[in-house]
Amino acid sequence: MAKILVVDDDVTSVAIMRKVLEDSGHDVVSVSSGKAALDRITKFKFDVMVTDFNMPGMTGIDLTKEVLDKEQDIIVILITAFFTIKSVVEAVKLGAFDYLTKPINKEELKLTVERGLEKLQLVNENLILKKKVEKANPESESPGYLTSSKKLKKILKDVDKAAKSDSVILITGENGTGKEVLANYIYKKSHRSEQPFVVINCAAIPSQLLESELFGHARGSFTGAIKDHKGYFEVANNGTLFLDEIGDLEPLLQVKLLRVLQEKEFSRVGDTRIITTNVRVIAATNRVLKDLIADNKFREDLYYRLNVFEFHLPSLKERPEDIMFYFEKFVKDFAVANKKNIKKIEERVIKVLKTYHWPGNIRELKNIAERVTILCETGTITYDLLPLNLRESSAREVDIEPDIFGDNFSSNYNKSKDDFIRRFDLDFITKHLSKHSGNVEATAKAINFHPVSLRQKIKKLGIKPSEFKSQK
Known part of the structure; x- marks a missing residue:
């Protein structure tokens, strides 16, 4: 629906145009002179102005010039029985969108107004794009709102x-x-x-x-x-x-x-x-x-x-059935994006995810899914890939039995031993770094470990001490 101003001193023409445009769903206001039109435009914003070319006091050309000086984006359509090539050229130079001849062809009037509004819409869409370009994401692109929650x-x-x-x-x-x-x-x-x-x-x-x-x-x-x-x-x-x-x-x-x-x-x-x-x-x-x-x-x-x-x-904690539903979906999406082949999620991970309180809700869950997918190198999402705060929080809330191998342990003795030692190092060091707010020197002293050796081990494990700076 558009707001349209019709300007014509011919009562019959006004009646015809009003009916055609109102039947098309538009809000139409009509006046009989250029002066009255300017008064209306000063008070109200119109999308389209359809004006007669020959009117007493002010011609359609003069009106077009004054209106476009005030309102650059209004669609102006001139209509008359006495068009000359010179007047058409002058109107177009001033910025008129189009012109029609009398007697008025109803379909031609409708189509011309529609074309004018399409141009206006295109201008507005370009303005929106300049103001804000939204990044598409998997959820907003989905045709449905995905959930497994009955609630x-x-x-x-x-x-x-x-x-x-x-x-x-x-x-x-x-x-x-x-x-x-x-x-x-x-x-x-x-x-x-x-x-x-x-x-x-x-x-x-x-x-x-x-x-x-x-x-x-x-x-x-x-x-x-x-x-x-x-x-x-x-x-x-x-x-x-x-x-x-x-x-x-x-x-x-x-x-x-x-x-x-x-x-x-x-x-x-x-x-x-x-x-x-x-x-x-x-x-x-x-x-x-x-x-x-x-x-x-x-x-x-x-x-x-x-x-x-x-x-x-x-919240996510109020719909627990959505935790693994979303996590598996996000892991799948991020695996595709990062060219990973994720086949399995360790049972210990599932237990942690289901017991965590999720203060950040789905947004936090998505971030964790992205993190573990990128860090995963074995095809299985394992407990040690979860962020420290998640592991510590869940360990406090439930009794998680230590599983030294997890679901993806190897039958190779040396490899299994190396995996176990790596997990022990990761858990032990991150726990003590957290206690000492990421201070490596203080952590080394507390665990009776040489600071240089500890820094080397931290680097090898991919631990970032800065992540523990704000933790007490």
């Missing part, structure tokens, strides 16, 4: 229904639970899937800059604003805007966002003109918004406007 599958049934609507959706959950992945899934399931999907992290951008990024600004509205700037609510029109970390939004921006959600309109910073938008908003937060409301840090009316549909993503 989450039940939630997804309602998500599928909500995705097909235009309603605002609020996604809550801890960091790393996959809120952006779910937002992307909703977008791909919606009827807007061919339109832009733009991600904004409200906590990562300073509030003054965020206001400009979301709503745009007018030239001269602040120091450094040397030209008009379109915000995401404008360039992503008809698409989907994902506002991550919505709980960190400043109070002033909460008011402006509330207006957009209620009225579907906004103004650029430093401009009084009203711009309409048809953006679908999906918001997400890892904070408890009701607590923020109680502390007067979040507007209650905005909260109720946002949570038409609220979906809470449980």
Whole structure:
């Protein structure tokens, strides 16, 4: 849907054009003079202007010139019964998109407006690409939201229904639970899937800059604003805007966002003109918004406007069946990317993964899967490949019986002995390095080992003492 301004002093022509354009789903405003058109454009933002060439007081050429001086990206279509080659050339030089002749051909009018809007959409898409180029990842590329959790599958049934609507959706959950992945899934399931999907992290951008990024600004509205700037609510029109970390939004921006959600309109910073938008908003937060409301840090009316549909993503520890489901998937993906042949995961590793509390949720699990896949040289993911914090945490929580060989032990005596000694060295040294915050000299003294020999062994084992600096 586009906002179109029709300018013509011929009542019959206006009636015909209004009907054709409104039947095509557009919002149409009509005026009978160039002066009235300029007044409207000063107050409201239009996507397309269809104007008569010959009008009393101000010609279509004069109007086109003034309008394009104010609004460079508006699509101007001139229409008249008295075109000359000279006037056509002049109109095109000024920046008019096209011209039509009277009597008006309804199909030709529709097609010309559609072509103009396609050009406008292409310009906006290019602006989005300049603003933000999103890196594709396996989860967002997936046609479905992958999970083996019964709890989450039940939630997804309602998500599928909500995705097909235009309603605002609020996604809550801890960091790393996959809120952006779910937002992307909703977008791909919606009827807007061919339109832009733009991600904004409200906590990562300073509030003054965020206001400009979301709503745009007018030239001269602040120091450094040397030209008009379109915000995401404008360039992503008809698409989907994902506002991550919505709980960190400043109070002033909460008011402006509330207006957009209620009225579907906004103004650029430093401009009084009203711009309409048809953006679908999906918001997400890892904070408890009701607590923020109680502390007067979040507007209650905005909260109720946002949570038409609220979906809470449980943490990884609340859906244990997803731990190995995701881990195996990530290992497979990283094995392909790194040209590794991973055949097996040691039972001891599985036990550790299932008992760990996963404060970083799926994001932490994915990082560990990447690490062990890259370090693996034998085709089996073994216990010693896991990061120290994971091994120590799990050892405290459960009684893990020492398995000196693991699942992949060799029948060769010397090789098995070497593997056992390597594991002992790795566990013993990392444990004591952790106790001494990565200080090699202090560690060597504590374990009665020569510092030079210890440094050589640390290097051979691939241990990085700097990783233990912050540990107590």
